[in-house]
Amino acid sequence: MTNRMPELLCPAGNLESLEAALHFGADAVYGGMKQFGLRAFAGNFDEEALTQAVEKMHGAGKKFYLTMNIFPFDDQLDDFIAAAKAARDIGVDAAIVSDLGAIAALRREVPELPLHVSTQASTVNAEAVRVYRDMGCERVILARETSIARAKEIIRRVPEMEIETFVHGASCMAYSGRCLLSAAMAGRSGNQGECAQPCRWHYSVVEEKRPSEYMPVCEDENGTYIFSAHDLNLMPLLPELVDAGIKSLKIEGRMKTAYYVATVTAAYRRALDLLADGGDFAAALPGLMAELSCASHRDSDTGFALGKPANPGGADGFHQEREYLAHVVEGSRDGRGTRFLLKNRFKAGETIELLTPSGVHAFEAVPFLREKTGEIVDTLGIGGEIIRMDIPFATETGDFLRGETRNHRK
Ligand code: SF4
Known part of the structure; x- marks a missing residue:
């Protein structure tokens, strides 16, 4: 990575996703x-796992940022500060925080811990960035509603601050996630990390005097998803983001699978390396977009990056061109006898793919060894078992096997 290339910042909902991000090129x-991380239902890290995670990242010369972006009430602040002190002692590289009071308290009580201002703080202008600078923060993650042109202007006006933006993943229909829909409809507050995602539910119209009659509202053959924002995909605008001087490009997805993290990280790593080497980005873009479609996603667009979004809502269910079949738990230099942890069923004779940091290799699956019983089998419907299979390419621990998606969910 050259000096002016941004950091590639990837989600780690648990250690498995962290390893996928690391293997596929996250910085x-x-x-x-x-507690305190706005994704109460991701696997998350206890102190022991956090220590392991930070050691793993630092061992590879990479960084770990800890999300602490809930809006704590007064009676939560003591625990919040205690958690930040523990995180500082473990050696996290920064805490990501949203709340002004939390920032002030952490600056006073844990001054050694660098602070990044979360996108939840809805920062969209240079004045606000200066306020956070003056409070002692190092970085601001801009609200998703900020266009690239506006981000560039903020960087010009406050060059001493690091600016981070989201480039990929799910978006909220509410202003950078400031939303009470889940709290109102499911009793789970998004601002406390417990969002039930009611914006993704399927809605009908009900007339007051006929409460049992649900009248469908059809946008298309899948019904209507009027609150469901399109996913963000800024891959086509990566050259503009680099040119704007964005310090860090963030991929959303702490609730998503390690396979998702691997696929999206690999695509953005390839794209950034190509730009760093002065390669032909326009020629590579269709392949990069096809690669991103192999991970689970809704209809996607460039959000607010170019100004007003073209699609304010209406994204239906998930699409995914490839399915996660297995991942390598012990690689092999010539591919023979590679050990995999099986996730989903596949059969000998099917064309499947090996996803590696250097690219994707398609091949025909052959019968494989079921380690538990010593049998050679053509297929196996039990996820979680270890299998050994000969692969016609070198494999490394952390590579993934994937195949065409059997059940496209819409
Ligand atoms: S309900 Fe939807 S828009 Fe609101 S916070 Fe949750 S995901 Fe975001």
Whole structure:
């Protein structure tokens, strides 16, 4: 990576995703502790796992940022500060925080811990960035509603601050996630990390006097998803983001699978390396976009990056061109006898793919050894078992096997 290339910052909902991010080229990851991280239902890290995670990242010369971006009430602040002190002692590279009071308290009580201002703080202008600078923060993650042109202007006006933006993943229909829909409809507050995602539910119209009659509202053959924002995909605008001087590009997805993290990280790593080497980005873009479609996603667009979004809502269910079949737990230099942890069923004779940091290799699956019983089998429907299979390419621990998606969910 050249000096002007941004950091690639990837989600780590748990150690498995962290390893996928590391293997496929993340410069840094972000993850949460069991409390305070706005993703209460991701696996998250207890102190022991956090120590392991930070050691793993630092051992590879990479960084770990800890999400602490809930809006704590007064009676939560003591525990919040205690957690930040523990994180500082473990050696996290920064805490990601949203709340002004939390920032002030952490600056006073834990001054050695670098602070990044979360996108939840909805920062969209240079004045606000200066306020956070003056409070002692190092970085601001801009609200998703900030266009690239506006981000560039903020960087010009406050060049001493690091600016981070989201480039990929799910978006909220509410202003950078400031939303009470889940709290109102499911009793789970998004601002306390417990969002039930009611914006993704399927809605009908009900007339007051006929409460049992649900009248469908059809946008298309899948019904209507009027609150469901499109996913963000800024891959086509990566050259503009680099040119704008963005310090860090963030991929959303702490609740997503390690396979998702691997696929999206690999695509952005390839793209950034290509740009760093002065390669032909326009020629590579269709392949990069096809690669991103192999991970689970909704309809996607460039959000607010170019100004007003073209698609304010209406994204239906998930699409995914490839399915996670297995991942390598012990690689092999010539591919023979590679050990995999099986996730989903596949059959000998099917064309499947090996996803590696250097690219994707398609091949025909052959019968494989079921380690538990010593049998050679053509297929196996039990996820979680270890199998050994000969692969016609070198394999490394952390590579993934994937195949065409059997059940496209819409
Ligand atoms: S309900 Fe939807 S828009 Fe609101 S916080 Fe949750 S994911 Fe975001």
